[in-house]
Amino acid sequence: MSDDATAGGPVEARLPAWAADYWANDLVKIGATLAAVYAVYLVIGALLGYDLSGQLNSLRRLTFLIVLYSIAALVVNLHWGYSGLFNIGVVGFMATGVYTTTMLSRPLQGQNPTGTLPGLGLPFPVAVVGGVLAAAAVGYVAALPSLRLRDDYFAIVTLAFAEIIRITVKASELQEFTVFGVTLGTGGGRGIRTYPNPVDEFFAGPGQPVVEAVSALGVDGSLVAGWAFVLVLVVLLAGVYLLITRLAESPFGRVLKAIRDDEQATLGLAKDTASFKIRAFIVGCAVLGLLGIVWQGSQGYVSPSLFIPQLTFFIWIAVIVGGAGSNTGSIVGTILFVGVVYLGPDYLRRLVEEYVSLSGSVPTFPGAVGALAGGDPQGVLLYTLDQTSTLRVVLTGVFLVWLLRTNPDGLFGDRREIASSIDLEDRVERRRARGDADGQEGGGSE
Template sequence: MSGPTDPIGRRLPDWVATYWEQDLIKILGTLAVVYALYLFVGLLLGYDLFGQLNSLRRLTFLIVVYGIAALVVNLHWGYSGLFNIGVVGFMAVGVYTATILSRPVAGQNPTGSLPGFGVPLPLAVIAGVLTAAAAGYVAALPSLRLRDDYFAIVTLAFAEILRITFKSSELQEVTVFGWTFGTGGGRGIRTFSNPVRDFFETSGQPLVTAVETVGVDGRVVPDWSFVFVLLVILIGTYWLIARLSASPFGRVLKGIRDDEEATQSLAKHTSSFKIRAFVIGCAILGLLGIVWQGASSGYVTPDRFIPELTFFIWIAVIVGGAGSNTGTVVGTILFVGLILEGPGQVRRVVEEFVGLSGSVPTFPDALGALVGGNIDPLVLYVFDQTSALRVILTGLVLIWLLKRRPQGLFGNRQEIASSVDLKRLVAERRENKSGAQVQGGDGD
């Protein structure tokens, strides 16, 4: 018996399927489940109200920033067929450009800090976005000749070249035509202050005070406000990509993804469409780098833009399913909540209730204790290796997806290339024809 199914193929009751078909319900439902898990962990660990809010704020922050990047990857790969694994390189271009431009000029900056060009922050942000788009255009030029894995190699190499360039000691501080600036080299560079936090330290201080009067730590106000600003960017990115995918431009991109030669036969200049899609995505990544790596931490180093970050973003898209914006967001929520942050939460619970303390330096030490009948050192060693445990969980999830759901949780959704749903049109015509035959038979 056929009917609507959940992401792993089980048939849903009709009343559930009615709501489950709505994209917003899928996203909010998944987010509610992950939130509930973190609130439950917070209760187990004895968090107060500030602790719970801070835990959810960090979770939401990571979901939003990873979600923006994942939507760009979905635009490039899910809709355009462009295998971009140099995501972090374009984020680096955006934040470094905005940082260098916005820093005070030589003579006006604090002693010992790198000077810049003294450009107002809004203009520096726009320049960072445009520079990231320009870098995307340069990287996309090989797409005229390269496809799939070859294009992936180019983008990965491009991102690594940028990271090594920013890390270069020769560019730590340079003077060109009388202007002194620099990237800070391997030690990094201090970025601009967070405008949202600056607002609450001045004009928004009464709101912070009002929150403190009801017993809530005032720090949650600027922190959560910044997360809401990022959430607006995520919603705007989702809306933009959804509009693009439903437009004639987006339908051409889907045609290129499915069969580029057939699309070319329809007199479409496919290279131009791919480059434009790539540049749009890189501009969004430039903005993401500015608000994520710049405004959130106030300090940026080249080592934050390692390929591992790109791979994590790709995993979020793979979990949700390429070609589906909703699946991408849901996949990001699951990846961040269960894989990226999950091991740390489990470790805190284990340390709280099992009473493990100390550290086990090597695996042979833990294995030797296990042979002697003591499992505690092995458990402690496993949760000491949080990054390794995260990689193992990622591998297990990918293996499960390959066996049970290779297209991702929502990757089986039909994205029509035509502006008219031909299947629905044919079905309506058949119904009209059948109705006409029945009426004709009654009249004989």
């Protein structure tokens, strides 16, 4: 069953009947978009002279980011697209999950290597559950103001919570502290080493048959662990997608969509809207906590600088591209955002450096403008190539403005799910058609 309210759309209208039937399937939309982005990156890799290992590593990184951003986008869609909760503190709940899991899983004092921060020494699965529950608990505290605040003020509250969490784990007082005789620590501004990645450890041992088989084909054996971890994340994405889809189709989800459309009317139907919103927010925050654990924690090191508001804004842009209220749109929007806007500038820089002969360096914007005023456009190009991260932000803004002008509802915004489980418009049309038929029969009998 589709996660969207209607099966048709502007794309289906331009396709032949047999192709429209396939395109109506949401998995086909996701697969076709992903295949198109893959094809572009394979062509770019060929232009850059990548061998098989280079191509596989490029696609691995692309898929890794698409999957992780898609999970976050689905949670934002649950909060905003279904519940009407404007959550722009996504990174705060991710930080809660990964920091809690790290402190719970690190060895006890005296058992840890010299110079590293101790923890509670709990088994890793238990620590993961603790991190998810901690993120859910913080989400509950953050959701309480939603009982009295409108959307814009609630957004400010969630942003403030995220910054409070980031500043708290960055505080020097919490770099190492003792509670009830147990020493813990967040590492402060320096950060902290996290837990080992179980997938990497599994493939790290000597004599791994899969690694040896891949190496015999001339492919870098280290890619095996990377792709295996990506496949684990794909399974996690599928689970989150099914969870949110089933939740949206349940009576609980229909109430959430009714709250989003008209909270006062939903109150008039004797629904405790505050309770529904809080529960939806807690579920999303728990998933974000798990996302922080598998995303940032899997890198082996985590620091407060990873959880800046910019990451939240990137996730929101992916949702806006696809269209709020559509799970399929959230994933398709993420594929396009990561492939075009997030990673695109870096590959564009590599292509220019590969095929355009440039010399020198222009580290400042005034220097680039001065070179351009002197009739040398190479200065602007050199400066732009040195500022890939800045170019990403600029492209994000340009892309967002273009999208809001051409399609403000996003690619799938016109398919936002309705609160009712019954297609009322279809029922009205059928009743009207039946009435017209009855009228024609009555006229004929006269």
